[in-house]
Amino acid sequence: MPDDTQAASLPVHAPASSFAIAMRVLPADRRAAMFAIYAFCRAVDDIADGPAPPPDRRAALERWRADVDAACAGAAPPRLSALAPHIAAYGLARADFHAVIDGMLMDAQDRPICAPPADTLDLYCDRVAAAVGRLSVRVFGLPRDDGLVLAHHLGRALQLTNILRDIDDDAAIGRAYLPRELLLAAGVEPRVCAAGAGEIALHPALPRACVDLAAQARRHYAAAGYVLRRHRGAGGRAPRLMGAVYEALLARLAKRGWACPRTRVKVGRLQRIGILLRHTVL
Template identity: 70%
Template sequence: MRTDTEMASQRAARRASSFDMAMRILAPPQRAAMFDIYGFCRAVDDVADGDMAPQQKCAALERWREEVDACCAGAAPAHLRSLACHIKAYGLAREDFHAVIDGMLMDAQASPICAPPAATLDLYCDRVASAVGRLSVRVFGMPPGDGILLAHHLGRALQLTNILRDIDEDAAVGRAYLPRELLLDAGIGPITCSWGARAIAAHPSLPAACTGLAAQACGHYGEAHAILRRQSAACARAPRLMGAVYQALLARLVARGWDHPRAAVRVGNIERIGILLRHAFV
């Protein structure tokens, strides 16, 4: 029987081929750990984005927190035994799993995130992306100091790229993750309770806010690259590959622009193969 995290990791691989491509170049034990970590992330994300009532979502996420605690205490439930083995083998921190759950709780509330203050967006990015990075760098074997720095910068770069890619998809469910300050600077607002995500997504001044957020993402990519340059090839290969795919996606988004209506953007298979060849074997 497949565990919950195994099934979720397989769904994650189907939905995020850049992750799958990066993980396939790891040694088998690392690959197994990463797929279970991302399986956990997909499982809790499915709760936050599911059809349950907000109170039920929060209760389900708190049950995940209890099960993570059980894994860390050596009493893992049957469906998380493989994840528990990776927690022990790589010294994965309970606090980072908790942070991911806390990020999902932000998405599970009755009122969707809409034009959050910059500090709230940064906290969200830390929880849903950089916390995953902190788990990942332990599996990659990166030195602790640089590992935490890489998780900080690359996690935020990837998440900001996702936000810029998914503006219309998020607006359809009432979410708008672009920070309030950039929106106001672009002339969108004042943001009040009457504002909705769809109105923000369709606003003619939105491109200016997106340009500002893209610049922040580029800054984080630059910091991440500087950290990766001083790592061994074995530690840096997978995060370098994933970062390159997402940076290519950001470049395509910038080239397309953010005027409404926006065409979907993706990194094609040929470009992905080129990125793989450039980064996987260095």
């Protein structure tokens, strides 16, 4: 059984990542809230991707659900002590924390996600990404309606970019998140979709499905950008930075191409700093 007692004191600082760079533009109190949300997400994600048997991972995730409920009721356990004040201060919704956990449970099933139907992938993206966005926009201080639309589109854009970046890493653990409909339309045979992630990752028609999924991601980036153009002030800077960095990553992935062998792609430190400088002055 996984030992989740070590999470009693969650880290309140993210590593030197795109997330950390984007959060630098926030005031200290809002930045602390975002790091606490990040720490929660990191903790449950580590369980979902951990080496324990699926039943043990699911049990550990349900313990996190119970702890979230306690924190939302004003009785936070020690491992959520850093997050609890922000739940109250920003009105963070219990349902969104639950959605994140539900998304992690999708990754902790006995059979890994492999060529899911498009609606299942969309539900997964909503839980593991858009729900985090719904928590985040409360911290950023965006109006409710625009915040929900932004969370919907930017969350999906970021998650689809992650899926395209991590095809081979995911295949190594039996996962293939590209939707079945795109794979079949691209020419990946049904028997290959059923065979498993390893065969999907090596199929010569996979690049065509990747092109289509990248186009979906770009549409979500464009819709998120449309919302953010109405919020040029402090509340829009952090999500604008995150979107810019990940959109640059998607552009690099597309330039590299999707055929095997796929070299690892990232947005370099200098480019990330340039994006930070460019968007900080907006």
